[in-house]
Amino acid sequence: MLTILFDGIAYGMLLFVLACGLSVTLGLMNFVNLAHGAFAMAGGYITLVLVNRAGLPFFAGLAVAFVVTAFIGALFERTLYVHVYGKSPLDQVLFTIGLVFMAVAAVDYVMGSQQVFIQIPSALQGRFEIFGVGVGRYRLLIIAVCGILTLALQLILSSSRFGSRLRASVDDARVARGLGINVNAVFSLTFAVGSGLAGLGGALGAEILGLDPTFPLKYMVYFLIVVTVGGTSSITGPFAASLLIGIADVAGKYYVPKFGAFVIYTIMIIVLILRPQGLFARAAGK
């Protein structure tokens, strides 16, 4: 029982790291980025190549995954995405679906279509027991890393200068511009960090979520669910939503395997009907 809760929390934390970039993109620019999962996949494959083929240590691989994906994110944002911001949601959806298709086929071409695994250090494998609760070492690591990241994000958002600029831009981009905040630059940086976090999440999660070229399509729904359920106005909303979805999904698959995937889809639809702004969103002012 507690083991399931533990696994669910690890899963939820992972989802949060993967999806928080998307929530900011949506909240800040109202941009529907279905290609977010592609960045996660990129992070996963970068780590795979570095760790399995080049023999880099696992943690160094994670760090490089973050940096490189963030760089790719910034590059894409400046060269491609920037042309699509002002367009209708339909255009944005078409554009990002196109990117996903290209990413899926390109990775398939370069890396092959089979599922792959990143070699994790033996110290992180296996599980041990605390007070009768089975705890997987790797999952514990995930919780630790994601927990630290979440705290850091929360701190940056709530008390740094950049954080207050970002919050101002999300709240009302026009007024923020009027106050001399360079909203576009704020956005570029946030997009890059969000992509980097997705890449890190993809690398960390390869062990649990699996990694193959269809990753962006498979998990796109999960990211979107996190964002829609959590709302886009804060970071705590998506965080709570991620935990909720993670625990519900793991518990659902364990207790009622027949209805496994229904649980989260149903949660999503119910939330969307009752609270279109998200469960934890403030009453929308816009």
Added chain:
Amino acid sequence: MPPALVGKVAHRLATRARWRLLEYAFWLAALASFFLLPNRHLILTEIAWLALFALSLDLILGYAGIISLGHAAFFGLGSYLAALLAKHGIVNEPVLALVLSGLCAAVLGFATSFLVLRGSDLTRLMVTLGVALIMREIANQIPDITGGADGLQGVVIAPILGLFQFDIFGHVAYAYCLIVLFILFLLARRVVYSPFGLSLRAVKGNPLRAASIGISVNARLVTIYTFAAFYAGIAGALLAQTTAFASLDVFSFERSADLLLVLIIGGTGYLYGGLIGAVIFKLMQDWIANLTPQYWQFWIGLVLVLIVLIGRDRIALRTGGVRLLAERITRRFAPAAAPVAVPPGEGS
């Protein structure tokens, strides 16, 4: 209303709905393809049901402005129903099974239409996507009935009307699909040129204003969504009947996404958009798949990205020019007709 005005409005509507020369040409070409391209009937069959599916999406996207990422839900339901009806011999006659499948899809469309009434475009995207995913999951979780991940095999389709047996060359299948497509196209044409169709355009343009001139926005949206679901169900049933097979693939996200591409290629907001899009898409897919069988999705993705970057408006402007020219030519051949206003606002 004074009778003179009624007459004027009726005349106006009738002029709008008159068949253009190019439309005759289009359907004559379709008819000719049956006789002139007997070796290509298999791919033409695919084009025909895809065209119907795209027409269905156009009804809600192009005419009512509802973005859907889950139109495959209705397509898939129709597909599985048609296959199941035939497999268990519940309804053997294909045409009857076709209509039944379409009606069931319409029921699902009606039930889920209330979900798309609320919220922004993003909410609609998510809800429609969610519905399609749930449908796929249902089909996946009841393998006793649907065959699960292996698909539904052993389907035998009875002869159409008891007379025409499906053959492996797709001759009967193509004729069947083409006829169904034509009949449903006529129906859709009747609907979008009716006052109801005009009110839909008003709703798409600005729901608030539409409501304030007395159009019950929600009722219109529910009606057209249900109607479109019926079309999608029929398209799915056509696929199942012509291939005698149904698999989870019919519900997949890629199917809904490809469908959007089909419609975007052809252009939204006019009935031939889906049809022309289906022709171009299938030919393109066929051609690319011959070049790189495994990676054709990459090029499809590239086309999507390019279309958005170049701008759909700009592309629509091109085709709009062609249409304007066509109108002009048509008018020259039909001098009695009063000048017809070209329906504006084909973009977005």
